[in-house]
Amino acid sequence: MSASAIDHSNDHAHDHDHEHHHKDTFITKYIFSIDHKMIAKQYLITGILMGIIGVAISLLFRLQLAWPEQSFKIFSIVLGDSYAPNGVMANDRYLALVTIHGTIMVFFVLTAALSGTFSNLLIPLQIGARDMASGFLNMVSYWLFFTSSIIMVSSLFVESGPASAGWTIYPPLSALEQAIPGSGMGMTLWLVSMAVFIASSLMGSLNYIVTVINLRTKGMSMTRLPLTIWAFFVTAIIGVISFPVLLSAALLLIMDRSFGTSFFLSDIYIAGEVLHYQGGSPVLFEHLFWFLGHPEVYIILLPALGITSEVIATNSRKPIFGYRAMIMSILAIAFLSTIVWGHHMFISGMNPFLGSVFTFTTLLIAIPSAVKAFNYITTLWKGNLQLNPAMLFSIGLVSTFITGGLTGIILGDSTLDINVHDTYFVVAHFHLVMGISALYGMFAGIYHWYPKMFKRMLNKNLGYIHFWVTAICAYGVFFPMHFIGLAGLPRRYYTNTNFPLFDDLQNVNVLITMFALVGGAFQLVFIYNFFSSIFYGKKTVQNPWKSNTLEWTAPIEHIHGNWPGEIPHVHRWPYDYSKPGHEDDFVPQNVPMKEGEEQLHH
Amino acid sequence: MTSLLVIIVLGLLAIALWQLTKIFDLTQVGVVNDDTQVANDKDNDIQGYLMFGFLAFIYIFTIYGLLKWGPLVLHTPASAHGPELDSLMNVTWLVIFFVQGLTQILLHYFAFKYRGKKEQKALYFSDSNKLEIIWSAIPAVVLAVLILYGLYAWNDIMFIDKDEETIEIELYAQQFNWKARYSGTDNVLGKANVRYIEGVNAVGVDLSDPNAQDDIVVTELHIPKGKKIHFKMRSQDVLHSAYMPHFRAQMNVVPGMVTEFAYTPIYTSDEYRDMPFMVEKVANINKIRAEKSIELVANGETALDPYTFDYLLLCNKICGASHYNMQMKIIVDTPEDYKKWLSDKPTVAQEVKTATVKPADDSKPIGNDSTMVKDSKIVAQVTTK
16 A cells, blocks of 8 residues: 555656646636635535524424424514415425425535535645645536535425425335425425435545545555545545445436336325336335435544544544554444445335344444444543544544444344334434534534634634533433433324323423524524634634644645645654654654654554 | 514523623633633633533433433333333343443543643553454444344244234225224235225225125224234335334335234233323323313313323324324224124125125226236235245
8 A cells, every 4th residue: 555655656746837827716716616625615615504504494393393383483484484374384394394404414414515525625635635636526526516405405495395205205205296295396306406416426435535545645655544534535435335326216216206117116096096106116215225325324424533533633632542443443334334224124014034134234333333432532541632622522422422323222123123213212313323423523623624724713712612502402402302212202293292192292392492492593603603713713823733634734825736845745644642752742744753763553 | 472482592592602702701811822712721621620510411411311201211012022122122221321321431531531731741552452352342242142132032023923823904004094904704804906996995905806805994903912913014105104102013014015013912902001100191191281271271272182091003104294193093902892893893895885886896997907916915925924
């Protein structure tokens, strides 16, 4: 591996002419930019805007869940009459909001914005490259993402409503307009948007893979890569493997919807007539969907874990514990993630024997996950923890990752899944383990690399407030959900008032909504901090966190090509924090080894 | 009223936020020349203590939750396989609480204990194969035990022994209600397909099939205590899921194929209602409903009915606008009562005869029905394997 890195070092000889032949106009600099740093910012800001929509939607339907079928002024104002006649949320629109919330958060915020932002920003900077392998492809990737975001958001304004079949869009519900109004125009837009999104994701991923393999600077062997890069690299690989499968599922669904094929449909009698579909199976769709859907969880989570590894090591002033074990865990998780999808389908009607197989593979994935959690904890041990907001979010991530991950032992066990499948228990589990954890990872990344992106610092005190309120509210929202799920409360119910059996759960739902509203409101602190600091934040120094990785050796001022003059060469792994024999408690990767300095076998 | 409440809450939050910023600003007084926005020792100190506080929060919140909401969780299972599932669940919970308790303590305590100080230096400690092996091996062993236990229970529950004597009942799902079809005296369900749906024959029974002659369709599910019930499920439109939480039973209902689940109810509805935990639960729910009724009556609406417990079959797979109200009552009878209840129900064949003046021949569907029936049978066999 290291040999290939050296081979490519001579490629850099001609890199110098990169630096001075660009005359950027406003359009080439800010809009159709091919500079990875600008594209990262574009991803981030688009993602934040999508995140605001996604979270706002969840607050709206939380109001409905706490005070079902009551009239709210805010519904009339924000949602209007078609969603909420007289301020009472309509039942099919409740499902529409749930669907769009899931879609936006999973794909547009936690996949595109998280990976898109930090892969773009960090891959070239941390491996010592002038830019991505293909700047043009990178630009196209962003603009396709932007287009798909616009299409998805515009589906909210379709008269018959946006897609309403849940973010998993299981047919026949998603295929038949007669089944739910949202499966008309709204679902068409959903599918088009996702097809564009997948194209964007594939272009991005291929670029990341090629860049990491080919453009590492001299001395940057694979085992000297920061764990962030390992995470982004492996994430991109899983994306390339699994996203095309979702595309094929979407294409087949489009055919069933528009051209009368029967891939997923059979024997349907709806609205008083028998449809012609014959021989298809919705279970096939479930297989195809989850073949992406489960790796997708790790596409979301791995970048967050990568960011956390870097932030925890830097702020602990200590090497990440078990660097090689961390890489092995990432690889093991990536591999296993592609063979566990069936645990979403234990009770789908597939052969129970398959359930046994998927239980086995699913519980296996707990092992590398546990290794990662233990390694994080050990990294903190005997550190000198600099509790910056990014560090707090990273510790928060480890906490929710453990809390949410542990309930996975229940859901991954086919027997136990029977009775908690599709209840609020599942909602609690996946929100903690991938929703909140990945969001924390994203926040950690933003607080940590904000100075690199915007040349200014975020206000730390606002960051502290943001973290603590978010941390308490996240547990406040999702912890009680375990209990109402274990009480048998199904998810995706518009109201529970038709079941007196669940009357005693209503005050828990009110509490959850309260926590959600407070938590949601305090995200405004972050939004304010983020946007005001772009203009008024404290100016940063070059390496504010005293970090080892290469991005901090680049000048504060962004230039196309990242480094003026030669690209720094790498002489050590990225985690030489508090190494005995050095004056400072950090030794950047471009500092040559001292004579006789002991090198760990990295 | 509630929207006003929300506005007030948001207003108060804004004030709280403003005050908090001021407090944090005040903590910065006296720190000379330090607006680098990088955590200093004072920040580390405050945040370290808060981390410790957060550990307390997690623990207190967990204990509060267990005490306050623990009783809401589904209690005694009403099916024969239920206790096995519940004890696996309890073992798993023990593992979870042990690991959760330990790791959260370590994580937050370390965050507090090793909070940064100027003069402190971190330990350069990056690797230990021994530790890695230990904490890979322990989860592996624990999980192996859970997997084996789980698979044993899973096979027990899911694989239906062909020789075992069961009562065959079809659960039939459509937007947004459930029906049940009883196989009658021959205990064999007649063939059925959506293409046979017509008039009162709402579940599409093939009336030319001899086995279908004694089939009975009802909208309330009665099952006898102590007999194994073999449910075969069909849907006519979209995916549904037959969720019977008290029986620890759930299976998706898929258009175009037949899915199955079998269990033995072990308490009649009356017996289950009289269990102390259920008496308490129902009393509590009725208290809530009574309070709510007072409010409703005051607003000129009708009061809520008092609640008596019944087993339920809920739809648990998003199936359309009224998904939230797709339910069917389940009554577990003693075998005698069950027989009595079933005996005076008309068969589908009789219903069709009385409902239509035309001869039965005309109700035959258009198209090549023999292949259709064959198709659905093949799918069904795949699932029974």
